[in-house]
Amino acid sequence: MRLALLSNVTVSFLAAELEDHFSLFVPDGYNQWVRECIAPSTDLVAFAPEAIAVLLDGSALIEGSDADAELTLALDQVAMLAQNFPASAVYVSTLDFKPVWVAPADAAPSGVALSARWCEGLAERMAAHPNLHLFDLASVIAEHGRKLIYDDKMWYLGSAPYSLKGTRLVARALTDRVVRTQAKRKKVLVVDLDNTLWGGVLGEDGADGIVLSRSLTGAVYRDAQLRLKEIAATGVLLAIASKNDEDLVRAVLRDHPQMALREDDFVAIMANWEPKSRNIAELATRLNLGLDSFVFLDDNPVERESVRLELPDVTVAEFPADVTQLPKVVSALFDDHFFTQRLTQEDAAKTAQYQAEEKRQVAKAASASIDDYIRSLGITITVGEARDANAARVAQLTGKTNQFNLLTRTFSDEELAAYRAKPGSAVYVAEVTDRYGDYGLVFVLMLTVAGRTATIDNLLMSCRVMGRHIEDAVLAAVEERLAAQGVSDIVGAYVPTARNSPVSGLLDRLGFDRVGDAAADGRIDYRRTIGAQAPERRLLNDVVWVAS
Structure with missing residues (x-):
């Protein structure tokens, strides 16, 4: 993994520890982090970091008398970095202020208030930049103690704040923070x-x-x-x-x-x-x-x-x-x-959603047929293009949906942002409700349009709504929208994995024609002319479009 390390202190020893885990970029020169935030160097751009860690020392960050102004400036600079590298995960440290000043015993420690204001400012900017994340350096220091983490001799001789043991502890914590985001979350x-x-x-x-x-x-x-x-x-x-x-x-x-x-x-x-x-x-x-x-x-x-x-x-x-x-x-x-970087609305309602599913199963057992059961649910599907507000949920679904997933392509928050910014791309999402409750955002269709052809780059759906023909209704609605835009054909593929057999015949059922024989890895390519007959589709649910 390619990691860029930016800091306002010397991090050469830390970089040596991190090189065992990452392909690393550290800018030449001391305290170059501001320049890389505002006007990234050609070297950093060419490095194309998958992740950027901004490790800031609180005491070194505040140099003048207007601490609030300096904090705000630094916060705006890290936000600019996130904006300049939308496809990179940017991890910004919390601040620790090592007490180095003389003050009356009853005076409130100013570092506590400054650290709190920094965290509040970061939270505001993280809401605006989905690729901006927190690295809680202050908690690492608090857990192990400043006497262990810091070293005065290292600071005064080389502007490196950490002891050798402290360097290893910080490196381990940062590595865990970055690597943990790549792991598959259990449920x-x-x-x-x-x-x-x-x-x-x-x-x-x-x-x-x-x-x-x-x-x-x-x-x-x-x-x-x-x-x-x-x-x-x-x-x-x-x-x-x-x-x-x-x-x-x-x-x-x-x-x-x-x-x-x-x-x-x-x-x-x-x-x-x-x-x-x-x-x-x-x-x-x-x-x-x-x-x-x-x-x-x-x-x-x-x-x-x-x-x-x-x-x-x-x-x-x-x-x-x-x-x-x-x-x-x-x-x-x-x-x-179970690690996650941030919560979505669906996360908060997860247990209630599955409890509602128990009631649906009772209704299913009492229905004369599957179609009658689906109609009895009173399903409403709301379809629209992905927005910044639900992008985190879209990325989350690509990472956790294994069964109803044609291509099993995963997208991080940063990769999804880059995809959405790509010319010709579109990310359609569907939220589903029924008389028992709200499933939330459960369907994602990612397309690239070139001329009169749309290519399916990802199609996946939460297993919680499998068997309700949500996919039939959404694809029909999207096809109608694409036809209005001049698109005549849709191409796609199914790539088999150990888990996605439930969609092995999905495109066949939805009216797509196979193109050639299956590849050595089992991949099957498909093509469909919009408007062609699809007799096996089951259009049982109401669809509502919302403006993007």
């Missing part, structure tokens, strides 16, 4: 109950006897629950797999005064005496999700090993030998398996 966290969400065994100790409180050992379990609740707030689905009596479990979830998690925090409560591997497999089928999107947390090593053997695709987390470390272990699950 479901399945947890045990006894000695996992609370201490003790519910069936033996009773609701009043389990260990769960706001102090002492009980606080360990409550804090772990709080971390789980925070993970769920990022769009991760929580589920319970516990060998327990379901009525007792639900009573604790509903009534125990110290529970941080309640019934509606879980997409499924599997409290029974079945093997946990069977429960997890059945849940994967119900949610229409691959087992490789599941993580399992359980204190019992026998249960963990059983799930590993029976469901090798499920990630089984290690449980700490020291239970006081449980909240940290849960936090680490987010970093290792």
